[in-house]
Amino acid sequence: MKQVTLSDRFEPMSPVATDILEKCTNCGICQVQCVFLTRYGTPKEILTGLSPAKQHSIAFECSLCGLCQTVCPENLDPVEAFLNLRSDAVNNNLIDLSKYSTILGYEKKGTSALFSCYALPQGCDTIFFPGCTLPGTRPKTTWRLFETLKALKPNLGIVLDCCTKPSHDLGRETYFQSMFGEMLNFLQTHRIKRIWLACPNCYKVFKTYAPQMSIETVYEVIDSTGLPHRFADGSRPFEDTPLVVHDPCPMRDDALVQDSVRSLLTGMNLSIGKMAFEKKKTLCCGEGGAVGFIDPELAGTWTQKRKKSAGRRPIVTYCAGCAGFLNRTTTTFHILDLLFFPDKTAAGRFKAAKAPFTYFYRLSLKRKIKKNLPGAVFRERNYRPTE
Ligand code: SF4
Ligand code: SF4
Known part of the structure; x- marks a missing residue:
């Protein structure tokens, strides 16, 4: 890139x-x-x-x-x-940006003092940045992931904030530059050198605009550790109908991440089928570019194309946004749910939370972070650029 x-x-x-x-x-x-x-x-x-x-x-x-x-x-x-x-x-x-008030309001909440949370333990040079959608829709998965990463790096910090990609993609360049620049400045001032990301959109933003940092996805990190993730009874769900992987658009050029995701799935003894338009040639899930806010039919055409290429096979993806969008029309799992709650997820009993509960879960995750990381440098973001 x-x-x-x-x-x-x-x-x-x-x-x-x-x-x-x-x-x-x-x-x-x-x-x-x-x-x-x-x-x-x-x-x-x-x-x-x-x-x-x-x-x-x-x-x-x-x-x-x-x-x-x-x-x-x-x-x-x-x-x-x-x-x-x-x-x-x-x-x-x-x-007229008022058409995008829902997504811009979501972004604004993410960067607010109420929802943001920076917790940097002493000696911390690496943070986990889960993004907005994963913690809201999957608070337990997010916490299990943080615990897993923390076992690998005991002074790992965590930051709940929004990377402001919605503003970036809507062309609000001044706002994006100011918000992302302020976040980056804070992290650099506190000697953060490495960021582990779960969201492909955040990953793309950090990879593009924070070249001075080491940027990795949690999928690469977990895969490189060889942590065992197995179904409780050693069973092989989806043996008859192999899963297919939907690569989120921001990851189309990252073969290493694509391979790590597939390696994690095969490490769980799951069969992965081939699908037209994957990896470099992946298709939009329908959520990209906020098109759905002005032309839901056009956005839905992308979703239908993806559904068609999957056929009857369940989809696994590694973006909470894609998972939510695709799951409206075809069975779609988030790989992190499969990794941390394999039996429940494979049985279709894992339910991602929906708004307004997502906001409640983000706040409870923030409370949990405060309780479990005593003594960390703590901040809530209280910054707004003049527009
Ligand atoms: S029409 Fe052909 S040359 Fe032009 S942008 Fe498309 S692929 Fe490229
Ligand atoms: S929607 Fe079409 S024009 Fe826009 S980035 Fe995707 S392929 Fe290119």
């Missing part, structure tokens, strides 16, 4: 758009699987054939999944071009 700094990520002119105008051959390869490009044309057709106003508005229908970039024979980057258009629309007040 190309690493860039906060200041050069958003540029007034978009070199990627210029690249598309110069090199795109209109071959249509990127349109084959993309429901957005099928609707509006190739990236070059969009940039040349549509008015600037239309370009700014339709950019919010792109799920920012990155599949187009992966398949493009000219190595073009349409996702970056659409993200730049989003950012341009926000900077020039061309978009």
Whole structure:
């Protein structure tokens, strides 16, 4: 993955758009699987054939999944071009962000003093950053994961906060830069060097904007330890109908993480089937780019495509957002539930919490952290940039 700094990520002119105008051959390869490009044309057709106003508005229908970039024979980057258009629309007040009040409100709560929690024990140089959705939907899984990681690294810290990727993806560049920059500054001031992440979206944000830190997923960390995770009676659920793995879009270029997830599953004696469009060529689950807030039908088309490629086979994924989205239409497990509550999960008895209970669980997890990490440097985030 190309690493860039906060200041050069958003540029007034978009070199990627210029690249598309110069090199795109209109071959249509990127349109084959993309429901957005099928609707509006190739990236070059969009940039040349549509008015600037239309370009700014339709950019919010792109799920920012990155599949187009992966398949493009000219190595073009349409996702970056659409993200730049989003950012341009926000900077020039061309978009009504009130349509996104739900997701932006969710993000705002995550970064608030009430829900945020930094607990850094003495000598801590590594933190576990579980993100927003995992702790809310799966508080017990999150705590078991933290205990497992802490056994590997006794002075491990934990941070409950939001990486503000929703703002990033909606083109709120100034807000994102300020919020993420403040978090990073606090962590660096407290000598944090390594971050272990469970959420693929947080992972992508940290990997892109915190190149000075060592960034790893919890899947790589657990897999490298060889910790035993087995079904209680040594049974092999899903033997007749192998599981398939849905790789979240932010992980399409991270073969190591993809392999770690599969290794964890086979380590549990589970059979993994092959699925069309996995790993580098994975498809959006439907949640990407917050498209569902303005066009639920378009977002749902992605979900249906994913369901079709899985067929009747249950899906395992490693993103709480993807798990929630896909599980609406087809059986989907989060790998961490399978690892820590294997029998209950395989039997379909593990239920992820839903809002508003998710907020209650996040607060109870915060209380548990305070109780179990006495003496740690503790902070609640009390920072808001001037917008
Ligand atoms: S990022 Fe995904 S949704 Fe957007 S144009 Fe590319 S393939 Fe289509
Ligand atoms: S695959 Fe690349 S060259 Fe072909 S239409 Fe898409 S952006 Fe253009």
